[in-house]
Amino acid sequence: MIQNDNDLENETAKLIEMTQAMVRLDSQTPPSDTRAMADLAAGFLKDLPRIKLTFYEGEAPVMNLVAELDGGLPGPRTILSGHIDTYPVGHVADWTTDPLGGEIRDGRIFGRGSADMKGAVAVLIAVMRDFANRGTFRGSLVLALAGDEERMGELGTQWLIDNVPEVKADGVLVADVGGPRAIRIGEKGMLWLDLRAAGRQAHGAHVHAGQNALDRLIDAVTALREIEELRPTPPEDAVAIINAASAVEEADGPAARETMTRMTMNLGVLQGGLTANLVPSEASAGIDIRIPIGLSTTTVHQAVSGILANHPDVSWQVTRSYEPTWTASTSPLAQACIRAAKKALGGQIWMDGRIGGSDSRLWRRAGYPCIAIGLTPSNLGSPDESCEIKELRELKQVYTAILERLHIDGG
Template identity: 35%
Template sequence: MAEAYLTQQLSLQSAALVEATQRLVQTPSPNPPGDTAAVARVAKELLSGIKNVEISEYETGPGIVNLVARVTSGTLGKRLVFNGHLDTYPVSGVLAENCDLWSGELVITLAGDEESGGVLGSGWLLNNVDIVRGDAVVNADVGSPRVVRFGEKGTFWVEITAEGVAGHSAHVHNGVNAIDRLRGALDAAQSIERIPFESPREVTEAIENAKHVSEAISGDGESRTLQTITFNVGVIQGGVSPNLIPSKASAKCDLRLPVGVSIADVEAHLREQLDPMEGISWTPLQRYEPTWTSPSERIVQSALKASKEVVGPTGLDSVVNMRVGGSDTRIFRLAGIPSVVIGCTPFGMGAEDEYVLVKELEQVAKIQALTAYDFLRK
């Protein structure tokens, strides 16, 4: 069978996959400042080894380099897009060597601006490069080879500012404490966690059906987090001394929105709760709607099938689920393109010595190849 052949070929290329990943990880590309020129050169060299590949490079800002690579089967068919950061490397060389097994084309987009919201990365590519608009997208952001993520929560960042009247703390009757006002405003804003909403049944059923597998990987309570509005105060500033009444205070907050809650809902709540409060103002900093692809879509089922074939039964089955974190797939979903995320489990994510398992790196490469084959097969 073609699936077994492709898996075997990927197993033979395991050492090359690990070496390619090491080269990419060893090349600095932190954001900020967001300079991806060096890692783009490495990625371009790696992509150049794919048979009959066409590579384009786009610098959309100082040092923000994006790469787009295309491999065509030579026959008409669908277009599948592999989307990732410039520190990932989707494996398509195996499929490029066996164009007779599939039709259509594969496109690889390596964005240089994911951590800053994707405006100059995947968003720019989707709006300016025709071949980036495919029939489906596979993204290799972190997760688990056993969980196919078909959607993600929305994001709303807001800065809330409180104005008061300065004075000495011994004479509180002559001042107005801005931090006290801010505390009240934060409580009012956080009450959004209790507003009623309804998610599509297809989404809630998928979350519940995935709970026993997904929470074993991502932690107890994930399914509840996926189905609730969360409010986190990440930054607070105000005051200079304990014996002075602060005249100004501010906080930056992160709200995550499940499917069924819109940006308009959040803004309406903040206007209702905060606008009448004296000395309080608020400003949105970043906002993205929740997005999801139906679990019944072909790309989701192809990825699920591939995950089951590669990972196999080990006490936990492969499942489909939503995602608590964000990725560039939201950009494609908002453009009407079905998209999934399936990647390695992150260990120590965001901390020193963050790592993934070589075994899972190999599994994800196989899952991506088999997903592409199943989606594009003749």
């Protein structure tokens, strides 16, 4: 669809307006109160022909929105997936802009969720609006906007998968961060652990009379670093794609690529003790283990169990468990995405894996081919998060080209 300069200017203005409006709504997780965001998104779509809007609240305050658009002709069913919650703002004093202000500066929109992923949600809404105004097309589109993603999505996208027949489809496009030129076809898995150690309290000068729970816990956590030595055996397709992406100048750099392909462990929470001059009787830790393609949660779980068996004073449990996931580069959906993106943007377009988690893993676990294409993150989860306005236009061009290929041109 050819656009003149006025069309592009109006389209950009609308994308900016929607992104700013969403950034100005507080939807931090926790508590993942996404009702206002769902209402706003529905408002952008409610007056359009053939769109059916349904709100789903699996567990308060997480509100999810599903928008269905029937093209009127036989054809595939494609889900456009996005999350409408954000990371916490953090310390407001660390921001140079209002974190819920949506300020425009140097060609960027600033605010929590601007890149991850309210700007991309604006793109998905704009694409749905365009297709609703086109008339008939092959198959149908389903926009699934969910909360709770920053808490792993069990009350958001996973709840929709488990309970809503409308989200059954032939393929899924997730607009989470990664850059509009990168076709993300896989991501790491994860195993989250909660560790607890018990000891005996005593005066800090009388360490012989106590048992230090923090010491016991730190010893166990240090021993767990051994799991980073586990080596994956990824499938040939993943090796070929990730190696090819490493040669792309615009792709993730060497440090990020090394992280993408190996085991990592992050000690995110460590708690214990009352004061420096008391031996602590209790301590706890939260650990995030990320698992590359070519290893399984079972293998990692067994390794953790073997290590912690040598630390009997430390109890532990798994709080999150997700396998690494991969959609074959040769799949019809992946091929449609790469070809459409090249047609839309020209220049360098590549397939790649993804370091962080997204709702893609939930869709793939449910059996759907799934591709993630979103905005390039700037200060992801940090102060002064922002997205580039130019990329909003580019991402819309990519999604439009993909859906035209799937639902108008025939694949």
